[in-house]
Every structure is written in C-alpha cells, then in structure tokens.
Amino acid sequence: MSVAVDGAPSTRPAILSTEQRQGLALMSPTFLFALVMLAAPIIVVVAHSFWTQDYLTIDRTFTLDNYRIALTEPIYRDLLMRSLALSMSVAFLTMVLAYPVAYYISFHGGRYKGLLLFLITIPAWTSYLLRVMSWKVILGYNGVLNTALLGAGIIDEPSTAFLYNSNAVLITLTHAWAVFAILPIYVSLEKVDRTLIEAATDLGDGPLRRFLRVTLPLTVPGIVAALIIVMIPTVGDYVTPRLVGGKDGVMIAGAIEVQFKKGANWPLGAALSVTTMIVITTVAVSCVGLLRWAAGRIR
C-alpha cells in the first residue's frame, strides 16, 4: 500500500520543485529554531574558546592557550580522562546488563512485549534528581544497603565504601540510562529474521553458537546505538557526580560549570566544552567502527 505512495513523485520536474518548496517551507520553522537556538550558540562557544577573558571583557585575539590549558593542565586533563573512562564504563556496563533483558522481551515476551517495554520505561520518566537522591539514600552510611548488610550479618559496622566515589557514580548512571540501552537493542533484536536462527539450528548449531554467530552479529547496530546513546550524554553529566560522586567522582561538567557561573572564565569553559565534545565524538565514532569490524569478522 505505502509502496505506491512512496514511489509517487513522478518524473515531471515541475511537480518535484513544488514538492521541494513545500517541504522546505514546512520544515523551516523547526529548522530555524534549531539553527538559532543550537547551531548558533555552539558556534559562539567555539569562537569563545579561541579568545581570552580579561576580567569581564573579552579579548578577541585568536589564541590556542585555552586548549593548551584544557589539555595539559593536570586538573582538567585528569577530569576529562576520568569522565571519559567513567562514561565508557557506564555505556559498556549498561549495554551488557541490558542485552539479556532486551533479548528476553524480544524472544520470550510474546503478547506481553508492549507491556514489558512500558514497565521498563516508567522508572526512566521519574525525576532524575530524585532517582540520584534515592541512590544516595541507598548507598549512604546509614543507608538501606548498609542496614541490609548489617541485618544479614555480612558486615559488623556500616561501610563508607559505597557512597561518594566513582563506583557510586557508575551505579547511579547505569541505573539512569538503562532504558536507553534496552530500547535500541530490543529494536535490533526484533529485526532479526527468525528463520535464520531456525536455519542455524537445522544446520546443527547449538544455542550458544547460534547466538554468537547469528543473533549477536545481526544486532550490532543496536549495540552501537546503545553505547553511543549512553556514552555521549553521560560524559557531561553534572547532577550525579555532584550528589553521589564525592571527591573521586567529580567529572568535567563540574569544571565547565565553574568557568561559566559567576563570570569566572568563559573562554576556558568554552575550550573545555569543545574539547569534551570532540573527544567523546572521536571515541564514539571509533567504537562504531570497531564494532562493525568485529561483527564482520564473526560472520
């Protein structure tokens, strides 16, 4: 039915140009909004990263000093590396934990698929601040986890090891981004042609081999999407490191905020933002390439 509709634009150039014009006109309000509110501000940030600030006035002489500071100054370099390592760990852990769940829903969900997916989305729609807060309550010195472990006789006194470190950040972010990993993997699992799996079975593959050689390679797009959707936003997360991170859990977003609030040093803040974006994009693109290559090798 829809094939005929999609193929409809005929060869007559007059109609094509009307179609072009109408489409562009319809798209333009949203596009202009994104241009003014997103593209322009980011260009302004990039411009600032090449300037310097003298108290509150901006000196517009081109300089790479901000980038030199962002990349070599130990505080910023370490913060960036730590944020990167943490967001990569979060993305990987979230993906690994989410895969079996997506697999279960897709292959064993039956007619409850929609309901199961909805149930899994609900926690993601509750206030992010409050979920982080809740982890603080769970992991704290007088928290739920310590109380439970004490009650079970596993530890003798409450442990301070759970909260205010990078593990707390890892747990909290893995919880917060779970659904963003489950959904893309689920979508790619749904696309797997079930007859291919039957064929593998007929040809004598066991469950593990069948999974590793048929299902897994076919779901690489979902895995890649999950990794990227989680990795990129978490690198700039501000709330979780501030609330549960403690001294070891501080991430780059905190440093960026400091440079922008109270007029501290906008150009340096801008350079830190741009560096973070470039680094995370590079890592994300490499991940995509690596995974595609690996999927090709398995087959």
Place this chain on the structure above:
Amino acid sequence: MRGGRRFLGVNWLAAYVALYVTFLYLPVLLLPLFSFNDSAVPNFPLSGFTWKWYSGLFATPAMLDAAKNSAMVGLAAAVTSTLLGICAARAITRYRFRGQKAMSGLIMAPLVLPEIIIAVALLLVMLRLGLELSLLSVVLGHVLICVPYSVTVLIAGFEGFDRSLEEASADLGETAFGTFRRVTLPMVAPAIVSSLLVSFIISLDEFILAFFLTGTESTLPVYIWGQLRFAARLPGVLALGTIMLILSFILLTIAEIYRRRAARRANVDGGILA
C-alpha cells in the same frame, strides 16, 4: 509465552530479568515509602506512618511558586515543541527535498549532545546579548530538547498514513487547510496528544537547562536542588518527589495509550473503519 532454557530447574534468563527490573524500580519505590515515614532520616526500620511531610509541603509558598512555574514552563514548552514537531514530522514523512537529512539531523541533535554543553551554549549567548535570564529562557531551552521527542512521536503517527484520504478530500473540493483540519488532524490527533504529554513530562523533570537558564524564579527540579543541601528537608523533598512521580506516571500512561492508538491507526489498512 515460550519459556527460556532451564538449568537446574531454574529459568536463569527470566530470573535475571526479574532481578534487573527490581534494580530499576528499587530507587523509585523508596521515594514514596520514605515519604510516609515518621522519621526525618530515610532509613529502615520505618518508624511510623505520617502525612506530615505532605501537609508541610503545601504550607511552603516557595514550593507552590516553583510548582506554578514548572506548570507554566511545561505547558508552554509542550505546546511550542509540538507545533514545531508537527511541522518537521509532516515535512519528513510527506515530502522529499534536498537538505532534508541535514536539517532533520540538526533538529534531532539535542538527543546526542551532552545537556551541559547545550546549557552552557545557551547561557553564553543570552549573557552576551545582554538578555535577562527568566522563565522564558528556560522555556526556549526546554523546547529545544523536547522537539526531538515530539518529532519521533509524531513521525510514528504520520507514517503509513493513507494519503489517498487527503487526495479524496481535495478531489471533493476541500481546501488545503480544510483537508488538514478535517481529515489529517483527526487522523494524527492521538500522536499530537502523546507528543504534548511527553514534552510536558520532559520539561517537568528537566534540571540542567533550568538550573543554568533560570533567573530568580525556580522550577520544581531547581527548587528540589536547593532543598537537597539541607538534610532536614529531605522528607519533604521525597514527598514532593512522590507527587511528581505519580503525576508523571499518570501522564505517561495516557501518552502511551494515545501513542498506541496512533500506531494502530497508522498500521491498519483502512484505519477509519477500525
């Protein structure tokens, strides 16, 4: 429902999924639990049932102001992002034109940008232009991040939409606007409702942009952030969180019902009969 593989009499995959869902729900369900707890310290064992944190909440003018601000910001952001979303979704599903991919790429970009970068960029521009930070700047920021979600929901509603109905309407002498209002709009109404609700929930819960772009007035998450510094205020925050959780859940359920209705309409042949 076909069961998973069993080993030692246990379906390990199903057990793992149950464990994972518990992990997802545990922090969310602790909020309401502790919000009814008599003690100011959220901890087990619970010390008794109380409504006091809730009644205290409604006697807090700052909280009520924040709630009012959040409602206004959410409403404005939802309506604006849905209008912008309709334009983009309709253009993407109905027309083919040069630059379409690039344009939709920019519109969807906020999905894959760290929010702090968006917040900082908008803050910088507002300050450089000498604009006063206010709830309006928060609305603009929220619209930016809501549009990709609106577009996604609306594309699903517009796709597979039987265009012959519109052509029939035009053939019968209806104007372009008339066709849109009387044929297209009713068909995509569920998707529009879903988009409005989803954007409203996103705006209601969004913190970073509101934190950076607000002037003197705060939204609920910004208010909560301020309260988190004081340990004694935590139960009140948990009570507020519980109310927000229930509100989000209700709106989300309605949005989901409408989204499914939209999807069903789009997929079924001759949807108007169904």
